[in-house]
Structure formats: C-alpha cells, structure tokens
Amino acid sequence: MDRLATRLTTTGAMLCPLLHTLSDGLEWAQGGFSPLQLGVSACAFLPIPAVMLGLYAAQRPRISAVGLLGAVGYGFAFVYFTHTALLALAIQSPDYQQLWGELGVTYTLFGVLMIGAGLAFGLATLRARVFPAWTAQLFLIGLSLNLVLALFPIPEMVQTLGSLLRNIGLLGMGWALARQPSGLPGVHRSAP
Template identity: 40%
Template sequence: MTSSNNGIRLAFLGWAAAVASLLYWVSDLIEAAQGGFSTAQLWLTLLAEAAIPPIVVGLWWFQRERLGRLGAISAWAYAYAFIFFTFTVVYALVEGTPDFEALSDDLGPAMTAHGAVMLFAGIGFGVAVARAGALPAWTGWTLAIGVVLVVVSQGSPEGVQLIAAGVRDLGIGAMGIALLRRGGLGAGSGTG
C-alpha cells in the first residue's frame, strides 16, 4: 500500500473514532435528558456502537507492532463486546424496550458477562496503547479509567453515568484526533 493510501486510511480512522465517540456520548445525553430510550436515540446509539468494533480493530491494526499480545487480545475482545452491545440496541428497537434498566432485566447475565469483557478488554487495550507510544499515553489511560468508571457508575445518578461514559468516549475519540493531528504513526508502526 502506498503512503498516500495509508494516510487516507489513517485520516478516515481518526475521523471515525472522533465522530463515533461524540455521537455515542450525545446518544447517552439524549437518553438521560428524556429519561429513557426513544426510537431516534436508539438509532443514534446503534450508529455509534456499530462503529466501535471496526474502529478499535483499526486502532489496533495501525499500532499492532507496538501493542503486543495484550493489545491484540484486548482490542479484539473489546470489539467483540461492542458487537454484543450493538445487538442489544437492535433488541431494544425491535422489542420497544423503554430504558436501560428494562434492557438489563431482559438480557440479564449476558449483559453482565459482556460488561465484564468490555471492562477487562478496555483496561488492557488502554494500557497497551499507553505503553506503546504510538499515540499519546493519556488517551490509553483515559480509555482504561473510563471503562472502570462506566462499570462502577452503574445505578448512579444520570449525571455521574454521563461523566463516566464521557471519559470512556474521550479515550477512543482522542486516539482518533491524535491520528488526525499526527498524520500517521511514524517508523515502527504498522503499515496496513
């Protein structure tokens, strides 16, 4: 692949990470403001969540030589968790689920199990990114802290949950912005 094609792919990945992260947080904000799900809000969530798996795999791909086994396993596991979470949005749309509490009641242990995958994979990917040096370390630490905050804030007031989700979303979004600002990952990174 040519350097020009690589730059275009990095720019697309950067924009996708930044925009999807923002849309994901906006969908959480709308959900909080209206006190539950709505069809439009769920479609926005679906759009944002469905983008997360290819974005995270793309972020791993372009840093793969630096991320090691922890980064690879964590990126793919995080992507897997968000494939499941994307399914939950489709479920909520089809079933007319009114809110997250009802969704959690309907899907029970599967939500908990995939939440645990998201937690450990998010921590692992965040730590791998922070250590790799291909992107600013704070973006990886922000993701790692964000997934912990998302898990521990379950059941907290909406404002606390929004802050937690915002920290998580900032981690991925900032990785995307770092790709845009940098224009590439430099020597020793993946070449696609």
C-alpha cells in the same frame, strides 16, 4: 496502515465517541430511550470493532499482542451492544432497566468483557507510547469508573460519566492519528 485505513480509523475514532455521547445525552434529556436515541446508539456502536482494530494497527509494531486481544474483545462487546440497541428499538423498551430485565446476565457478561478487554487495550496503548498518554489514561479511568459504579445501586445515568471519559480517550486517539503528517503517530513520552 494505508491512507484509506488511517482515514477510516481516524473518522471512526472521532465520530463514534461523539455519537455515543450524543446518545447518552438524549437518553438523559428524555428520561429514557427513544427511537432516535437508540438509532444513534446503534450507529455509534456498530463501527467500534473496526475502529478498535484500526487503533491497534496504527500502533504496530510498538503495541503488544495484549493490545490486539483487548481491541478484539472490546470490539466484540460492541457487536453485542449494537444488538441490544436494535433489540430495544424492536421491543420498544422504554429504558435501560427494562432492557436489562430482558437481557439479564448476558448483558452483564458482555459488560465485563468490555471492561476487561478495554483495560487490556488501554494498558497496552499506554505502554506502546504511540498516542499521547492522556488518551489511554482517560480511556482507562472511564473503564475503571464504569466498573466501580456498576457495583453500587446508583442511577444508570451516572454510569455515563465513565462512558464520557472512555469516549474522550478514544476521540483523542483518533485526533492524534489525524494530526500526524504521515497518518501514523510518533512515539509520545508519558507525562511526568
């Protein structure tokens, strides 16, 4: 990867998760959606496809083709989630439940894609050992938590715990990329 691509990936991998977490915090504090919160969500989600491809490229040649499929699938899911944030803004949806009522099974299918593709990317990242192991582990734990919590009738805001862990993992990958003198991380040993 050239310097510009590395800088863009680093910036996106740190900024997008921070914006996503801010959006979740705003939603929680306000008790639902607002134009500001939905705008922050769209800004957080829109660059994710490029960020994921950049994180994949930063791990080449150590990361497997499964990592590429995971990065593409995860990014594609966030193209849809950007659409949902903009749709919620356009129809003035007050909260997640009302938006889900509008989107139904399609939203669920993209959630399944996000989790499945994210697991593929996270496992490939862990195996590649380019980024510190904790970054992929938090990303994987967050995805797993999202999956498990989706199976139970709990408040949607509890799901944000999984998102927070995913976001910390992605932010950590960006931080690791930024800290390397060459802009490309070296091989990290997994913690025992």
